[in-house]
Amino acid sequence: MSESPQVTVDVPALSRLLDGEHAEVRNLVRKNLVEQADVLDDQVHLDATAFRERVKDVIQHMASTGATGLGFPQEHGGGGNVGASIAAFETLAFGDLSVLVKAGVQFGLFGGAVLQLGTKRHHDAYLRDLIEARLLGCFAMTESGHGSNVQHLGTVATYDVETREFVITTTTESARKDYIGNAAAHASHAAVFAVLEIDGESQGVHAFVVPIRDAEGHDLPGVRTGDDGAKMGLHGVDNGRLWFDGVRVPRENLLNRYADVSEDGVYSSDIENPDRRFFTMLGTLVQGRVSVGGAGVSASKVALTIAVKYALKRRQFGAPGSDEEELLLDYGLHQRRLLPRLATSYALHFAQEVLVAQLHQASTDPDYPERDRRALESRAAGTKALATWHATDSIQEGREACGGAGYLAANRFAALKADTDVFTTFEGDNHVLLQLVAKGLLTDYSTNFEELDQFGVARFVADLAVETVIERTAVHKLLERLRDVLPSSDDGSDEPTLLDPDYQLAMLRWREEHVLSGVARRLKRGIDGGTDPVAVFSQVQDHVIHAARSHMERLVLEAFTDKVAAASEDPNHDVLAAVRDLYALSTIEADRAWWMEHGRLSSARSKAVTREVNALCRRLRPVADDLVDGFAIPPEMLRAEMLEQGY
Amino acid sequence: MSESPQVTVDVPALSRLLDGEHAEVRNLVRKNLVEQADVLDDQVHLDATAFRERVKDVIQHMASTGATGLGFPQEHGGGGNVGASIAAFETLAFGDLSVLVKAGVQFGLFGGAVLQLGTKRHHDAYLRDLIEARLLGCFAMTESGHGSNVQHLGTVATYDVETREFVITTTTESARKDYIGNAAAHASHAAVFAVLEIDGESQGVHAFVVPIRDAEGHDLPGVRTGDDGAKMGLHGVDNGRLWFDGVRVPRENLLNRYADVSEDGVYSSDIENPDRRFFTMLGTLVQGRVSVGGAGVSASKVALTIAVKYALKRRQFGAPGSDEEELLLDYGLHQRRLLPRLATSYALHFAQEVLVAQLHQASTDPDYPERDRRALESRAAGTKALATWHATDSIQEGREACGGAGYLAANRFAALKADTDVFTTFEGDNHVLLQLVAKGLLTDYSTNFEELDQFGVARFVADLAVETVIERTAVHKLLERLRDVLPSSDDGSDEPTLLDPDYQLAMLRWREEHVLSGVARRLKRGIDGGTDPVAVFSQVQDHVIHAARSHMERLVLEAFTDKVAAASEDPNHDVLAAVRDLYALSTIEADRAWWMEHGRLSSARSKAVTREVNALCRRLRPVADDLVDGFAIPPEMLRAEMLEQGY
CATH class of the missing domain: 2.40.110.10 (Butyryl-CoA Dehydrogenase, subunit A, domain 2)
Structure with missing residues (x-):
């Protein structure tokens, strides 16, 4: 158990680490957000017609600050920096989300189509006016x-x-x-x-x-x-x-x-192939999904920041004889509700950082390998799905954790919840996106994978040996090296500590490989047995989703683990490692039935995972406020009246 | 596996079964809803000030039909029938929820306080005007x-x-x-x-x-x-x-x-005891919680009805070479998303029916035993928690399952989601309510249990032998008789079928007893070890919630099982049994890790549970439309433009 030693946080250093290389752009956007903070009031008080005009004005004002052209070529008045443009979008998502989505439509979707699908004549004709929001x-x-x-x-x-x-x-x-x-x-x-x-x-x-x-x-x-x-x-x-x-x-x-x-x-x-052509065109629009995923992470940060700060202000019930009631965050259940979600926001932040870096590289490297580009599209799809579901979930739990106060528009949950709800749908329905991820895994991002529909994938897999499917996956190669780390459930002795990052990763890698090979086997067996591919796919579909989710959670944990390893000299190394442990173990806990079913987790160890999650929550409780402060969300964006009140 | 035989539904008979003894009242309210159906449009188009007045008018119109006084004494112009008044409220929840909540405030809360806490002078002074909505x-x-x-x-x-x-x-x-x-x-x-x-x-x-x-x-x-x-x-x-x-x-x-x-x-x-006095007063207001729980079930029915009907209209993707795309509900994943939730709505409906009958009896029997009254309050609290969380969850999943169309106010999810969100908070925060349930279990609804705060419960339990806590629970007695039904995870032979209702119930009963005794042991050990009761309680709190949830899920399954058993001659007996199986097994599946951890489910059988849930989804797929039609929600209340369109 990880009761000690107490971790500490250097908040400014944490914010620097989170902001990363685009800190300057993020701070510019923070400044813009604060200047336009009254749009959060307008969201509540203006009617839809007036608010639409207000949001258009904000967009046009933003355009005048140069914050909207970061991802466009310099010769057309842009900044020529895709990574910076996504960092700006992620930060914009701390503020009103109509502004965010309107900006995404104008500069990301419409602008992205003209930039990526058009040629010089379109760029010359439209880009400058588009970036400056004169052409909508x-x-x-x-x-x-x-x-x-x-x-x-x-x-x-x-x-x-x-x-x-x-x-x-x-x-x-x-x-x-x-x-x-x-x-x-x-x-x-x-x-x-x-x-x-x-x-x-x-x-x-x-x-x-x-x-x-x-x-x-x-x-x-x-x-x-x-x-x-x-x-x-x-x-x-x-x-x-x-x-x-x-x-x-x-x-x-x-x-x-x-x-x-x-x-x-x-x-x-x-x-030549029309399907491939179509998916090549679509692929150039990947930035939209990366942006929405990042926005989902930001929205979850806002919700959890408000909920944590409220839980550090609000008291309810108290020990008999005590004059003062207990802070909400001192209840074990309340920690359970908020802190693993906070750890997930951290994890997704770092996973998103890796994704953005890859996209940035792909956007600047004309020789970026095709297969890597397809893997990137798949990763963008999966990250978008995980991040936007996490936003929905965190906002819901945050609202409930703030009780009736969370229901009032004077606080931010009402808008956060209503505005983000469609994030799980637009830029690709999340379930469809996870199927895309699974398709990539099953076909090893082969040149024709994009052309295969879901039923075609079933047929494609049936034509291969299952071993072929598995051996080609990246995780398989990693797993070979890590086989020793992972005890079977029978082997109670010499088990690695739950806080060993190699163990945590090995667990997630083993699940990914096993679930994926199971899907391949079931598809193959169904097709070989002569079942209609439509029926085969329908019956295996929940398993397909599980494979994709297992893959994505492994990527997320890898990103977090790599970040912590690289931060060995950082003053926040230890607290980040504890947050990583909480993410890893709460992820394992959520699916612990699967590992038990597959002989990789004994019942005793499974219970130990739950105990360790609780212990990590207690360990992080004293630094919860610092952890949310690390996000450096401008206080004006929290716009939560309830945080100003005494209770 | 339950692939056959195909079940069939007699929809009118199903509606009669669901409507139960208060069918006449429910139909009166359905008629009122249809007459006032334009309030659903007003909800979208009127501003808040105008809509408040509109809702007040609807309430006053309702009062003129006699539908609002059902639960009040006849000598004051009421109907003298508590069960009928809750049936009316549940049905009202198919319509606009501002109307519902305003009615709940006026007749349930304010009216309930005057009726239950007041005496003749208050009844004479206020009740008639209150029922007729002249006095607000x-x-x-x-x-x-x-x-x-x-x-x-x-x-x-x-x-x-x-x-x-x-x-x-x-x-x-x-x-x-x-x-x-x-x-x-x-x-x-x-x-x-x-x-x-x-x-x-x-x-x-x-x-x-x-x-x-x-x-x-x-x-x-x-x-x-x-x-x-x-x-x-x-x-x-x-x-x-x-x-x-x-x-x-x-x-x-x-x-x-x-x-x-x-x-x-x-x-x-x-x-004499001021705490007991307080809880006696509060206890008389139990009807509010029963009503909100029932409304939660109704809201989940509306959401799932819309989502199922959309999934039977909307097609997306198709087999190669096929001209027609596949219906959403023909995808295994889509069945998984909607049908277990539909089964839960059925289960909660029957659990609510039992609760209402108990409340009705308590309200008419001055000699209703005190201990039963406390158990009733506890059951009302737990049912409210489960039902309102189920509403939040079903509405969210239903919205996502309808994609972008689900996001438009022209369809009903926007209002359903926003209006019901606070159901998990008002009339008692759900987590606090589940702690109340656990407190009742731990103290066997003893005369002083209401006076104990959560820390006091820890002390109380510490003063007893754990065996005492357990032996007094109702489930313990039931379990004695059922011990044989439940195989241990080692014993692979002669396992009862997963579709055996005795097995399903035995699983839920065993979990309840085991979790509850675990809580008692942990509380006792903590207190005996000298730990501060506040800290003990905080650390055990997630376990406490699990105990309460286990108890409530057992009560829900019992209600469903009893209903199916009593309906042996009903034309819908077989389909109801299949829906019951789906509820039972998806409930077991969701917590299957726990049974594996405690040696009551082998890994092979755990996987079989998942397969059986999928098989039950496929089995119920052909009657999904009938199952939602059974709710007899007036089509005007679905108010989903998307159901009128061709795709």
Whole structure:
């Protein structure tokens, strides 16, 4: 048990460690947030129409500070630094989340489509105005009938060789563009994703820049815009719908980085396979998922900071005869509710840091290997899923831990909860994303994995030996070296301490390999046995999700462990190691049934994990306030009246 | 595995079974809901001020139909039927939840205080006007500084023998009344809970009827009312704050069923112990908790009905070569996400039915044994906790399962989620309630258990032999008879089928007894070892919660099992048995680590539980629509645009 010695925290050093190399950018954004702090009041008091305008103003003000172009090329007025741009976005997520999402739509999604899918003519035409928020755009991908399955969009673009124009049409009501941020009111342009048909033959989904409103904000001919109306949250974002009735745009409006249509209507692309082409295009938009994942981590930090500080102010019940009641955080249960979640926020922070560094490298290295790029996309998908679910969970627990006060809009949970709720859905439904992760693992990010749908993966795996699937995974190689670390459940003697990071990692690696090979075996057995691939996949699906989650949790723990190891000289080394232990052991505890079922955890040791989690909570209780202060969230962003009151 | 035979559902018979003996009342409320269905639109489109007035109008209209007085005595214009009044409230929870909560405040809390804590003079003066919603009142118990620990309220009432008045004062800012429904705008009267001091001596908390507003709605002298402002949800309820500055009310305004003060200022009560007196008073308000728990079950039904119906309309992804995509509910994962939760809604429905029947009996039987009354209060607390957490969880999963469409206010999740969020807090914080349940178990509902605070419980238990604690519990006696049913994990042979209800119950009973005795042992060991009771309790607290949850889950399964057994001739017997199996096994699965840790589940059998849960999901998939139709929620209440669209 880890009752002693007491850990201490050097808060400024902790903030420096967390802020990392982009501290300057983060502090610039913090300053912007504080200057615009009244937007948090406006969120409560303005009606939706007025608040949308307010949020637009904030975005345009932000653009004037240079904080919005960090990820764009310098020749177009940007900062040329993808890592910095994500750091800015993560920090922006401490503030109002309508501002965040509107910024994400404008600079990340619309800007990202123009930058990544377009070529010089689009960059020259749009980027500078876009970065400065003079040109507002939207990202018109999702349709009412197709969110996750983007390949089957119903919007169609044909080419009219006479006029050298593309003609864009919403073919059915379920093909209307839906939930599109910036579409209901503010966007003058849309990046429209549509199936390109040339001479009646589909070439798959492509993106087009389509003007949708004139200077007065009226719909352009053939375009119909609508409003999604009231939403659960994000009241400052004008989500809307778009219908296209034979809307014509010049041939040059095709975002033609990966494919083009000649004046006389001949289609060409360097990527022959239409599926691969589609996934290559989608892959360039990975930054959006990385950004949302980072925002999820930030939102969880805000929620847990408020909940921890409230638990250090609020007292309830007391020992008989004592005049003073007990602080909430002195209750073991309250520690249990907040501190493992706090450890998870730390863990995800460091995992996100690794992901951002990889993305930054990929964005600056034209020779970044294709396979690594696919692994990066997969990691981005998985991190987004874990981080946004963690946000939902932490905000919910934080609200409940603050009781009735947490329910009032004067405190921040109401907005945090309502605004973040859709994070688990947009930029990819989390369950669909985890299936993408599993697909990558099962196919070893092979060149054709993106083209395989879920049923195709089942067939693909069936064609391999299961051993092949497993031996190619990175974890398998690591595991060979670590086999000795991991005792079987029968072997009670000489067990490594639960606080041994090698042991913790070995546990997560062993689970990952075992779950993954189990999935491969079940898929293979089903297909070999002649079962319909659809039925096989459906029956194995929860196992597939477990494999992906096991993989992601291993990556997260590795990132945290590496960080602690690299911080051996840091004044906060010991406390970070304790937070890492709490993350690792509460993660193992949550799935301890699985390890017991598979003979890797004895019942006695399983109980010891629970005891150690409790002991770590007690150990970290005295530094809980320091740990949340380390996030350096501007106090104005906590906006929690309840923290100002005496109880 | 339970792949066959296929179960079928007789939907009208299922609705009759679920509606039970109060079908007529439920149908009356359904009719009212449909007539007032536009309140669901108003919830989205009206601003808070206008919506509050709208909700008040709905309440007053309801009162005119006779649906609001069911639980009050007939001589005062009521229906004299507590069971019917709760059935009405449960059904009302299919509709807008501001209406529900405002009705709960007016008729349940304020009305309940006058009825249960007052005597004939109060009943004569207030009940008829109150039932007919001509007199609007609020229930002023919670303060900013004291929600859970009501015994330590800061509001004080003294008696002025000169004027024969009570003088009520808010002694500190944290003693202001807070979150009080009806207080911000509509209430003319408040039932104020305050510590009564006579000659400088505290007699504990008592309730007083205090006029707070005049006929024009202005604060009366000495009273200050405030508005809690915007909240996460329940925008139609005017939650507010109250401050009292020496407010004087006649002596007769003390709600004097359990204690009185004579004209010359002498305090008297039939219950000598002030703690016991306090808990006796509180106990009479049990109906509020029963009502909120029932409303939680109803809210989960609405959410799961929408999510199931959407999953039977919406398609996404498809087998290669197939023109049609797959329905969401044909995915194994989607079944996993929705169907065990649906089974839990069924289980909680039947558990709630038992609870309501017990409450009804207690309310009509003046000789209802004291110990049973305490057990009933405990059961109400635990059911409320489980049901409201289930509501939060089902609504969240349902929203996510409906993707972006679930986020729009045009569908019902936005309101459902925001409005129900505080259910886990009001009428008692769920974690505090589960501790109350555990306290009852540990002390066998003994006459003094209510007076013991949590630290006192530790001391109490320490004074007993652990065996005494255990032997007195009901489950212990049941277990004796069932010991044979339960195989140990070593004994692989002759294991009963997982679908044997005796086995399922024996598992839950064994866990309850074992966890409870573990808590008793740990408390005793800590106290005997000289550890501070505060520290002992804090360290054992998560274990305490586990004991309470284990107890409640056993009661829920028993209620479901009894219902199925009694329905042997019902056309829906087999499908109900399958739903019961799904509830039982998914409950066991969720905590299977615990049974493995304690040698009651082998790893092979644990995996079999998971397989059986999946098989039951597949088995129930074809009747999922029938199972939600069985709830007989008026289609207007689903108010989900997404269910009307084609995809």
